[in-house]
Amino acid sequence: MIDFVKTVFGVSIRRACRAVQAPRSTYHYVARRPPQEMLRKRIRELAETHVRYGYRRIHILLCREGWRVNVKRVRRLYNLEGLQVRLKPPRRRVMAKLRSDRSDAMGPNEVWAMDWMFDETFDGKRLWVLTMIDTWSRVSPGIRVCRSATAMEVVEALDEACQRHGFPRSIRVDQGCQFTSKELDLWAYGNGVVLDFSRPGKPTDNAYAESFNAIVRMECLGQHWFMDLDDAREKLETWRQEYNEVRPHGAIGDRPPSAMLPRPGVDLPIVQPPEFLR
Structure with missing residues (x-):
């Protein structure tokens, strides 16, 4: 003033x-107030270690450590650091992991990618298509066609695909409700599979699934009329087998994806695609 x-x-x-x-x-x-950097640093360390602790519990821990500070100062610094506790607890995801350690797959069944697509039959009824792809071999372990996109459909599709190809180490998925469900998390926990979630609003985090969806759309969904659910399942399964066994894939040296899988009694060398195709 x-x-x-x-x-x-x-x-x-x-x-x-x-x-x-x-x-x-x-x-x-x-002002002659002493600097608060050390106290603010310690408050942040305690908040990161005890994520559900508010400023009152952190003040108690500070007092136990010998800090001569009152609760009002702790509250002020706690708010300045932006450490307010969320009132809504986060969804439990036992088998989720952070993206910081994401790396390229070095062999088959290391990383799968999944995503949902939708189409319709000739009479306008909605069809949901769950696509899966192995990010190293480019093999599609399975494609599921259903009337509604639910978590149980995802679990049943994974059971069928894993019976044919084995269990992957991790699966990359987006933040859709079918993938963040308790049913899928329990399935992953029971089978030792890690769910690798992409960041919200970042479809490039699941680029393999997005690229495979574009191929499915151009080469199958955009080329056929589907009379009913069974007809769609038959045509998509026929296309999936042709994709795995016949269709040349540019990212793996114009070979079909099945050529990247090891044969019984034969050890295939790990062949990485050219640098400009990665």
Whole structure:
């Protein structure tokens, strides 16, 4: 306020303080508060270790460690650090992992990718298509066609695909409700599979699934009329087998994806695609 009066009316500090009825010592006061960097750092460390602790519990821990600080200061620094506790607890995802350690697959069944697509039959009824792809061999372990996209459909499709190809180490999925469900998390926990979730609004985090969906759309869904659910299942399964056994894939040297899988009694060398195709 004093600076505002000085600037607008062009008066001295003495006259500005007299106008707003404030002592000049208040204007010239310089805070002598000691720096709080060490305390703020310790508060953040405790909050990261105990993610469900609020400022009151953190104040108790600080007092046990010997910090001479009251709860009001802890609350102020706690809020400045943006450490407010969420009232809604996060969804439990036992088999979820962070993306920081994501790396390219070095062999078959290391990483799968899944995603949902939709289409319709000739009479306009909705069809949901669950696509799967092995990110290293480019083999499609399975494609499931159903009327509704539910978590149980995902679990049943994974059971069928794993019976044919074995269990993957991890599966990359988006944040859809079918993939964040308790049913899929329980299935992954029971079979030792890690669910690797992409970031919300970042479809490029699941680029293999998005690329495979584009192939399915162009080469199958966009080329056929589907009379009913059984007809769609038959045509998509026929296309999947042709994709795995016949269709040349540019990312693996124009070979069919099945050529990347090891044969009984034969050890295939691990062949990485050319750098410009990765």
